[in-house]
Amino acid sequence: MTQSVKEIFSGGDAPPAPAALAAKVRTLAPTMTRSMQLVAEAVAGDPAGCAALTVTGLAELTGTSEATVVRTARLLGYPGYRDLRLALAGLAAQQESGRAPAVTADIAVDDPIADVVAKLAYDEQQTLADTAAGLDTVQLGAVVSAATAARRIDIYGVGASSLVGLDLAQKLLRIGLIAHAHTDPHLAVTNAVQLRPGDVAIAITHSGSTGDAIEPLRVAFDRGATTVAITGRPDAPVSQYADHVLTTSTARESELRPAAMSSRTSQLLVVDCLFIGVAQRTYETAAPALSASYEALAHRHSPRNTR
Amino acid sequence: MTQSVKEIFSGGDAPPAPAALAAKVRTLAPTMTRSMQLVAEAVAGDPAGCAALTVTGLAELTGTSEATVVRTARLLGYPGYRDLRLALAGLAAQQESGRAPAVTADIAVDDPIADVVAKLAYDEQQTLADTAAGLDTVQLGAVVSAATAARRIDIYGVGASSLVGLDLAQKLLRIGLIAHAHTDPHLAVTNAVQLRPGDVAIAITHSGSTGDAIEPLRVAFDRGATTVAITGRPDAPVSQYADHVLTTSTARESELRPAAMSSRTSQLLVVDCLFIGVAQRTYETAAPALSASYEALAHRHSPRNTR
DNA sequence: GTCATGCGTGAAAGTTATTTCCGGGATTCG
DNA sequence: CGAATCCCGGAAATAACTTTCACGCATGAC
Numbered sequence: 099m100t101q102s103v104k105e106i107f108s109g110g111d112a113p114p115a116p117a118a119l120a121a122k123v124r125t126l127a128p129t130m131t132r133s134m135q136l137v138a139e140a141v142a143g144d145p146a147g148c149a150a151l152t153v154t155g156l157a158e159l160t161g162t163s164e165a166t167v168v169r170t171a172r173l174l175g176y177p178g179y180r181d182l183r184l185a186l187a188g189l190a191a192q193q194e195s196g197r198a199p200a201v202t203a204d205i206a207v208d209d210p211i212a213d214v215v216a217k218l219a220y221d222e223q224q225t226l227a228d229t230a231a232g233l234d235t236v237q238l239g240a241v242v243s244a245a246t247a248a249r250r251i252d253i254y255g256v257g258a259s260s261l262v263g264l265d266l267a268q269k270l271l272r273i274g275l276i277a278h279a280h281t282d283p284h285l286a287v288t289n290a291v292q293l294r295p296g297d298v299a300i301a302i303t304h305s306g307s308t309g310d311a312i313e314p315l316r317v318a319f320d321r322g323a324t325t326v327a328i329t330g331r332p333d334a335p336v337s338q339y340a341d342h343v344l345t346t347s348t349a350r351e352s353e354l355r356p357a358a359m360s361s362r363t364s365q366l367l368v369v370d371c372l373f374i375g376v377a378q379r380t381y382e383t384a385a386p387a388l389s390a391s392y393e394a395l396a397h398r399h400s401p402r403n404t405r
Numbered sequence: 406m407t408q409s410v411k412e413i414f415s416g417g418d419a420p421p422a423p424a425a426l427a428a429k430v431r432t433l434a435p436t437m438t439r440s441m442q443l444v445a446e447a448v449a450g451d452p453a454g455c456a457a458l459t460v461t462g463l464a465e466l467t468g469t470s471e472a473t474v475v476r477t478a479r480l481l482g483y484p485g486y487r488d489l490r491l492a493l494a495g496l497a498a499q500q501e502s503g504r505a506p507a508v509t510a511d512i513a514v515d516d517p518i519a520d521v522v523a524k525l526a527y528d529e530q531q532t533l534a535d536t537a538a539g540l541d542t543v544q545l546g547a548v549v550s551a552a553t554a555a556r557r558i559d560i561y562g563v564g565a566s567s568l569v570g571l572d573l574a575q576k577l578l579r580i581g582l583i584a585h586a587h588t589d590p591h592l593a594v595t596n597a598v599q600l601r602p603g604d605v606a607i608a609i610t611h612s613g614s615t616g617d618a619i620e621p622l623r624v625a626f627d628r629g630a631t632t633v634a635i636t637g638r639p640d641a642p643v644s645q646y647a648d649h650v651l652t653t654s655t656a657r658e659s660e661l662r663p664a665a666m667s668s669r670t671s672q673l674l675v676v677d678c679l680f681i682g683v684a685q686r687t688y689e690t691a692a693p694a695l696s697a698s699y700e701a702l703a704h705r706h707s708p709r710n711t712r
Numbered sequence: 713g714t715c716a717t718g719c720g721t722g723a724a725a726g727t728t729a730t731t732t733c734c735g736g737g738a739t740t741c742g
Numbered sequence: 743c744g745a746a747t748c749c750c751g752g753a754a755a756t757a758a759c760t761t762t763c764a765c766g767c768a769t770g771a772c
């Protein structure tokens with residue numbers, strides 16, 4: 099399959115020119131005849147624009163003929179105009195992406211929607227990278243082990259963090275573990291009392307000082323359960339009662355972008371890693387459980403309208 | 406002189422896709438027919454190689470016909486194969502200069518936990534980039550406008566998507582909008598009946614064929630509300646009843662990494678963009694509302710032990 | 713079970729773009 | 743001043759790309 103593609107590449111013994119096109123034009127300019135220079139100039143001046151033109155178009159633009167355009171392309175080292183055009187497109191794309199990464203700015207009130215999308219995506223990507231880099235894999239491994247062996251897993255989180263807790267519980271349940279996310283602080287405490295050594299309790303709080311998440315964790319800690327804190331502040335109060343602390347990244351926030359947004363991204367990554375870790379350990383039972391739940395849902399989807 | 410170049414550019418009103426090609430292929434793959442998939446696969450798999458091929462060449466390589474190649478190019482949003490090829494050349498040049506080729510290795514059962522973290526983070530970053538690239542900002546803008554002006558906003562989603570819906574509702578409520586996420590399909594339909602023109606209904610479903618999310622949207626549609634679908638399958642049944650469709654990226658999934666995971670990342674980005682868009686429009690009221698809710702929560706945090 | 717319908721598909725015709733060829737005309741050197 | 747050279751663009755020839763059309767397969771209806 100791919101070998102035929104490779105053949106084509108090996109066939110062309112002289113790889114034309116990647117980005118050194120402007121330089122080549124300048125070097126060869128004296129060699130060129132008058133009309134060729136016109137073409138070369140146009141090409142070097144606006145690669146993107148020229149890439150959009152056909153031979154005829156470029157000939158008209160420069161006030162020359164198709165033949166001259168082709169001759170110029172040859173002189174620049176390409177087999178023909180077609181290949182020059184391809185290289186031009188590549189060049190255009192490169193310098194397009196080159197000026198792109200200036201999206202580090204904060205999201206402003208008057209940003210057009212397209213900028214919002216770009217900036218937000220960039221920010222979240224950054225958050226993910228930070229989280230992955232800062233995550234203690236030893237701690238994570240320990241939590242995975244504890245969770246895999248646990249009789250039951252209780253998860254505490256309120257506000258935005260509650261959704262992350264629910265997500266984790268949902269996934270763990272899917273592979274046959276007994277997990278429950280408590281969003282009501284009172285019920286959380288009530289349930290925490292039931293825990294005993296070997297059970298796992300997980301508190302999710304970005305600030306690390308959300309009383310409603312700390313309190314049930316403290317109770318679980320006192321009952322001898324293995325306790326875990328997922329927080330952006332490893333030095334915050336919640337860590338006092340945590341056997342293991344998993345740190346989420348504290349990304350910059352702005353007026354329009356509350357901390358809840360990036361902390362959620364970060365928390366979800368941690369939770370996903372935890373889940374996959376557990377799924378690996380319990381693969382024998384997890385895999386069938388996953389496909390079983392998939393099958394069970396199949397009939398709730400209307401028949402595909404296309405194949 | 407140069408004006409003819411500009412004309413050509415202004416003429417093409419919708420510049421197709423710069424680097425979002427792989428994403429587009431993945432999003433549209435399910436829509437495609439068998440032989441189109443072959444072509445799309447080849448193109449996504451080896452952009453540089455395919456850029457060097459003519460229509461006939463690519464047709465032979467994939468064992469299909471020229472017509473199919475052209476059809477695929479059209480589906481991907483280009484006027485014809487010529488333009489796809491140009492874009493391909495650009496893409497090739499970009500990833501040539503860009504550092505990371507793509508370490509898309511699947512997560513394996515026996516991967517050490519550190520690898521899991523790295524791969525997962527990378528995958529999610531990819532998902533974010535794909536989603537941002539593939540998101541129709543015009544549609545998004547329209548949805549933002551509708552949401553800003555809406556008397557009430559109802560959100561439907563079940564399963565993993567329900568959490569995304571809850572997240573959106575939570576955030577919109579925070580800036581003073583009347584938003585409600587329904588996770589119970591029966592109650593959702595019951596509530597959808599109450600909607601009227603000017604209201605907004607949003608259905609979140611990755612597959613686009615989840616009956617429990619479609620049904621309330623259909624009801625809302627019939628009542629004259631502005632309806633929105635957030636789905637990974639823009640051609641799925643849910644779009645029938647949607648005035649606006651926001652497409653999430655369909656990332657690759659593996660046995661250990663169910664689709665729910667990456668679709669959630671994608672959905673959250675869309676939802677975040679929507680939220681920020683609305684927050685921008687309603688800045689006068691949103692900003693104070695955000696700080697007010699922050700203040701209100703302050704007393705629920707134990708005193709910070711660090712600054 | 714049979715027929716009708718629609719859709720995916722590739723072969724081939726048709727169109728456009730690219731390359732090659734050729735002769736006019738300008739420049740320069742003898 | 744004349745002749746040789748070579749640049750240059752028009753137009754034919756070729757290659758690439760696009761469109762059309764008809765066949766065959768599958769799906770659903772009767």
